[in-house]
Amino acid sequence: MKFRTLAAITAATLLAAPAFAQQITGAGATFPAPVYAKWGEAAKAAVGIELNYQAIGSGGGQNQIMNRTVDFGASDAPVDGPKLAETKLLQFPTVMGAVVPIVNIPGIAADQLKLTGDLVADIYAGKVTKWNDAKIAALNPGLTLPSLAIAPVYRADGSGTTYVFTSYLAAVSTEWKDKVGAATSVKWPAGNGAKGNDGVGATVKQVRGAIGYVENAYATQNKLTTTQLRNKAGAFVAPTLPAFTAAAESGDWKNAQNYAVNLIDTAGPTSWPIVSATFILLPKDPKDAGRSAAVMKFFDWAYTNGSKIAADLEYIPLPKTVQDAVRASWKSEIKG
Amino acid sequence: MSQTLAAPIARASTRKSSTSPGDRIFAAAAKSAGVFVLVLLGAIIVSLFIGGWPSFRAFGLRFLVDADWDPVQNTFGGAVPIYGTLITAVLAILMAVPLAFGIAFYLTELAPIWFRRPVGTAIELLAAVPSIIYGMWGFFMIVPFMASFVQPTAIDWLSDLPLVGFLFEGPPFGTGILTAALILAVMILPFIAATMRDVFLTVPPVFKESAYGLGCTTWEVMRSIVIPYTRTSVVGGIMLGLGRALGETMAVTFVIGNTNRLSTSLFGPGNTIASIVALEFPESQAGSLKLSSLLALGFILFVISFIVLAISRTLLRPGKTS
Numbered sequence: 001m002k003f004r005t006l007a008a009i010t011a012a013t014l015l016a017a018p019a020f021a022q023q024i025t026g027a028g029a030t031f032p033a034p035v036y037a038k039w040g041e042a043a044k045a046a047v048g049i050e051l052n053y054q055a056i057g058s059g060g061g062q063n064q065i066m067n068r069t070v071d072f073g074a075s076d077a078p079v080d081g082p083k084l085a086e087t088k089l090l091q092f093p094t095v096m097g098a099v100v101p102i103v104n105i106p107g108i109a110a111d112q113l114k115l116t117g118d119l120v121a122d123i124y125a126g127k128v129t130k131w132n133d134a135k136i137a138a139l140n141p142g143l144t145l146p147s148l149a150i151a152p153v154y155r156a157d158g159s160g161t162t163y164v165f166t167s168y169l170a171a172v173s174t175e176w177k178d179k180v181g182a183a184t185s186v187k188w189p190a191g192n193g194a195k196g197n198d199g200v201g202a203t204v205k206q207v208r209g210a211i212g213y214v215e216n217a218y219a220t221q222n223k224l225t226t227t228q229l230r231n232k233a234g235a236f237v238a239p240t241l242p243a244f245t246a247a248a249e250s251g252d253w254k255n256a257q258n259y260a261v262n263l264i265d266t267a268g269p270t271s272w273p274i275v276s277a278t279f280i281l282l283p284k285d286p287k288d289a290g291r292s293a294a295v296m297k298f299f300d301w302a303y304t305n306g307s308k309i310a311a312d313l314e315y316i317p318l319p320k321t322v323q324d325a326v327r328a329s330w331k332s333e334i335k336g
Numbered sequence: 337m338s339q340t341l342a343a344p345i346a347r348a349s350t351r352k353s354s355t356s357p358g359d360r361i362f363a364a365a366a367k368s369a370g371v372f373v374l375v376l377l378g379a380i381i382v383s384l385f386i387g388g389w390p391s392f393r394a395f396g397l398r399f400l401v402d403a404d405w406d407p408v409q410n411t412f413g414g415a416v417p418i419y420g421t422l423i424t425a426v427l428a429i430l431m432a433v434p435l436a437f438g439i440a441f442y443l444t445e446l447a448p449i450w451f452r453r454p455v456g457t458a459i460e461l462l463a464a465v466p467s468i469i470y471g472m473w474g475f476f477m478i479v480p481f482m483a484s485f486v487q488p489t490a491i492d493w494l495s496d497l498p499l500v501g502f503l504f505e506g507p508p509f510g511t512g513i514l515t516a517a518l519i520l521a522v523m524i525l526p527f528i529a530a531t532m533r534d535v536f537l538t539v540p541p542v543f544k545e546s547a548y549g550l551g552c553t554t555w556e557v558m559r560s561i562v563i564p565y566t567r568t569s570v571v572g573g574i575m576l577g578l579g580r581a582l583g584e585t586m587a588v589t590f591v592i593g594n595t596n597r598l599s600t601s602l603f604g605p606g607n608t609i610a611s612i613v614a615l616e617f618p619e620s621q622a623g624s625l626k627l628s629s630l631l632a633l634g635f636i637l638f639v640i641s642f643i644v645l646a647i648s649r650t651l652l653r654p655g656k657t658s
Contacts, residue, residue: 057618066622149507156594158407158619181408184619192509192605193594195615206480207509 021050022294028054028061028074031160031215032278035095036074038309039302046305049298058160059184065089065281071291073281076160077184078260088284090333091258092326093277094299096248096316098216099164100239100274102224104204105131106146111238113227114139117172117265117273120229123211124152124169125176126190131209139230146209153203153212156193158185164264164276165213171265172273216244217314233269240272241314247271248316259326275316284333296330303327381638388632391625399632405596407616412629416596418636420513420606424588425581427517427602432525433574439525440532444562445554456533463526471590474519479591482518483510487603505601509593514602516592520584524577531573535566568651575648582641585610609637 021044026036033055040051056064058075065073066087073089084091101120103113119135122128128135132145155162163184170177180186194203197218204212204224216239219226228236237243250268251261263275280299286292303326307317318326391412392399402413439459443452487508494504506512539562547557563570585608593605594615613630620627 059619059621063622151507151509156589157615183408185407185616187404187406187408187596191595192511193615195589195594199590202475203511207483209507 021048022291023050023052024072024291024294024298025052025070026054026061026072026074026280026295027056027064027070028281029058029076029160029278030055031076031097032074032095032315034217035306035310035313035315038313039298039306042306042309043298043301047297047301049294049301051298057158057184058163059158062281065283068283068287071282071286071288072295074278075281076276076278077163078258078277078279079281080260081257084258084281089281090284090329091260091279091281092299092329093259093261093279093318093322094302095310095318096244096263096275096277097314098239098244098247098272098275098316099161099168099213100216100219100226101229102201102204102212102214102219102226104206104208104210104225105148106208107144108225110223110225111228112140112143114230114236115227116230117168120211121169121173121176123150124154124188124190125179126152148209151207151210152188152191153200153207153210154188154191154193155185155196155200155213157195159196160184160276160278161197161213161215162186164274167276168264168274220314229273231269231271231273232265232267233271235269237270237272241311241316243270243272244275244316247273247275249319253319253322253325259322277318282334285335289335292334296334300327300330381635384631384635384638388628388635391628391632394625395629399629400636403596403598405612407626410625412625414609414629414633414636416598417607417609417612417633419598420592421582421608421610421637421640423606424513424517424520424592424608425578427514428520428524428581429574429578431517431521432528432577435521436525436528436532436577439529440536441558443533444536445558456530459526459529459533462522463530467523467584467587470519470523471587474515474587475590478515478518479510481510482512482515482603483508491603502600503602506599506603508603509605511591511593511605512601512603513592513599513606516588516606516608519587519591520581523584523587524581527580528573528577531576532566532570535569535573536562538569539565572648572650572652575644575651579641579644579648582644583610583637584608585614589614609633 033053036051036053040053044050053074054070058077061070061073061075062079064070066089074094079087079089079091101115105113113136115136116139119128119139122135129150131148131150137145163182166176166180166182166186170180170182180189192203194200194212197214200212200214201218201222201224204210214224218224219239226239228238230236246268247263247266250266250271251263253259253261256262259277259279261277263277265273266275280295282292282295303318303323310317395402395412399412399414400418401415402411403415404411404413405416406412439455443455447455487510490504491506491508495501497504543561543565544557547561552560588608589611592607592611594607594611595605596607596612597605599606613634616626616630620630
């Protein structure tokens with residue numbers, strides 16, 4: 001008897017919750033977590049959908065949505081076509097972000113140092129070991145570079161940021177592509193690892209001569225010393241929002257399979273070379289169509305109203321055409 | 337240990353089984369609670385082994401000695417984290433034991449009585465500090481100190497020495513194996529010191545008084561009476577500290593440098609089993625060889641810790657101290 005009452009109360013609580021706000025659960029990438037959190041707050045007030053997002057990492061997000069333990073998964077690295085088909089998932093992008101190199105060299109201010117992708121790959125391969133190396137000096141004739149050992153710092157934990165950064169290195173250096181490759185964690189030939197963006201930022205701040213890479217939002221908030229990079233067009237660009245947007249716009253969205261567009265080292269004359277989209281994975285055959293519809297409603301709201309929130313956090317909103325294409329995919333591919 | 341415990345229980349249950357059903361039910365419940373621990377332990381070992389099996393099958397015994405950890409090529413070897421785990425734990429013991437001995441010696445023989453209690457309490461409080469605090473303290477205080485003072489000095493003066501020079505090579509990052517061992521030493525110090533103090537206090541006063549009566553100095557009493565009397569328990573306490581050092585995760589992650597390359601230098605970065613599992617686990621796909629390799633590493637750590645703790649339990653068993 002007691003048990004039955006208890007069960008009734010539990011059921012009542014569970015059923016009562018959606019009456020106030022429709023709950024949706026998601027898990028995955030840490031990179032877009034700040035913007036999803038802000039969108040969640042705003043959407044709860046605007047459309048009555050409460051987002052419960054757990055930033056457990058892209059790999060974890062993929063595992064969870066493939067097991068269908070959450071309503072949607074989130075991943076920085078796009079899942080390849082055959083795997084999406086096999087696991088019956090629809091993949092679509094939400095926002096884009098940039099990864100920026102940060103340095104700690106005495107006497108060098110933000111965006112003064114100019115680097116090329118090749119050089120960054122050589123530094124992380126342990127081949128260029130001093131800041132006054134002839135190759136670096138040749139790119140920076142106006143700067144006095146100290147005879148200081150270069151200390152490369154990377155993300156020790158598996159991360160989407162590492163995936164984006166190593167994708168860039170693999171795109172600009174064939175040697176990096178052959179010897180190391182691109183993944184959420186790789187076999188680093190040189191340097192030290194630190195945990196998370198904050199760990200990399202703090203280590204670079206502490207170690208004289210260090211170079212690291214973090215998400216742009218993190219570098220801006222903590223006023224880290226970023227550098228310029230040479231893009232595909234041969235121009236040196238500083239990591240600024242217009243340069244990121246230029247990269248996003250020069251991406252080949254039309255021909256990208258499953259929206260897995262490559263925004264690394266795009267051809268635009270003012271493009272920042274390390275930009276990437278982050279993705280949502282949604283089941284095409286949802287167990288609970290209502291919750292799946294709520295997920296789509298949430299991101300529909302975010303596309304329309306979330307751009308300012310995203311831009312405030314230094315993320316790059318999706319181009320309008322891509323948003324409309326995603327909306328069309330929802331209609332055609334998700335069983336209601 | 338389990339046998340000495342189990343025997344009286346068995347006797348008690350046979351004697352009382354004839355009396356009332358309540359007693360029988362209680363005996364069964366108590367027995368199942370005891371068995372539950374064994375089953376749980378076994379289940380953890382078995383599930384870790386099953387999880388790690390694809391990796392053991394793919395790499396064989398080479399997994400233990402191969403230093404190549406490459407998620408892109410899908411080849412995994414556990415040598416770097418296994419080496420890192422053992423070397424940091426051993427170095428930590430080497431640093432902590434003399435200090436712990438000094439503390440215990442001072443507290444039991446030299447310190448004024450009124451002073452013993454506050455210092456003893458402070459040591460016990462040190463054991464209660466969460467490991468993440470040690471990690472943060474290590475990262476923000478010890479790492480800069482190592483990077484700007486200890487390591488540059490050691491590299492300048494010692495790296496050109498014959499035979500041992502290779503231990504002090506490399507750029508002064510501040511992080512690395514020695515820094516990790518230092519943090520671990522501070523973390524395990526209270527365990528070892530508290531055990532030593534407790535076992536030193538078990539020495540019957542009459543032994544010590546006899547020695548003093550023969551004209552021994554305090555140090556002679558310590559060396560010839562207290563240490564021989566408590567030797568096995570002291571070693572047991574050290575093993576207990578070693579067990580903690582082997583499994584420590586967060587504090588080590590902060591300061592070890594997290595690289596999967598073998599480094600002979602004490603200032604070089606490394607990795608430990610606990611640290612690599614914590615860092616790589618979230619980005620490991622279900623069913624992947626990487627996940628299996630991490631579970632295999634977990635199994636190896638379990639076996640190492642199990643051996644260490646088993647030795648410590650055997651040595652700490654009461655009645656073996658004489």
